[in-house]
Amino acid sequence: MAIVTDGRQPRWSRRHKKWIHAHRIPIHRQTIRDVRHHCGQIQFLSFAGGSELKIEGLFTTRGDIYFSRLAEGLGAKVNRDGDIIVGLDMRTTVKGLYAAGCVTPANCQMIIAAGQGATAAQAINRDLFEEGLAKLSLKISKRSR
Ligand SMILES: Cc1cc2nc3c(=O)[nH]c(=O)nc-3n(C[C@H](O)[C@H](O)[C@H](O)COP(=O)(O)OP(=O)(O)OC[C@H]3O[C@@H](n4cnc5c(N)ncnc54)[C@H](O)[C@@H]3O)c2cc1C
Secondary structure, three states: OOEEOOOOOOOOOHHHHHHHHHOOOOEEOOOEEEEEEEOOEEEEEEEOOOOEEEOOOOOOOOOOOOOOHHHHHOOOOEOOOOOEOOOOOOEOOOOOOEOOHHHOOOOOOHHHHHHHHHHHHHHHHHHHHHHHHHHHHHHHHHHOO
């Protein structure tokens, strides 16, 4: 087992650092240049500088990066962690703006993101329908005057 940071500075806590040290897990800080495989089976990571690491598997971590700036720019409220605040129907604090998936405080899992997406779609459908009804009733009431 090894940790590869792809040229980035590791940002783990003191506790995790202690565990990594205790388990003698090697850390490779070089930038990855290439991933070599044989018939789809991963075999080596090649680093800038020419060194290689023989591997049988690779697991990437997502990191805690929130792509909520667009929503924030539109005025949506986010919590301290940067997640977009949503209600049960995935409505944000801005009318007509909905959020689903990893940008919300929910657990970042595919099935949750998909479920929230479906919930948001239903809320959008309902809101558009009600908006349409309101406009229609406005027209009807104007005509009947
Ligand atoms: C390495 C890794 C392993 C994972 N393993 C699992 C697992 O085993 N099981 C599981 O359930 N989940 C897993 N996940 C999490 C899963 O991928 C997410 O829960 C899921 O993709 C969330 O979907 P999403 O639509 O919220 O976000 P995403 O899939 O990230 O989609 C967001 C999209 O929006 C785009 N975007 C961002 N900003 C903008 C912008 N300003 N304009 C236009 N487009 C923009 C992005 O490019 C991206 O395509 C894993 C994630 C990673 C990274």
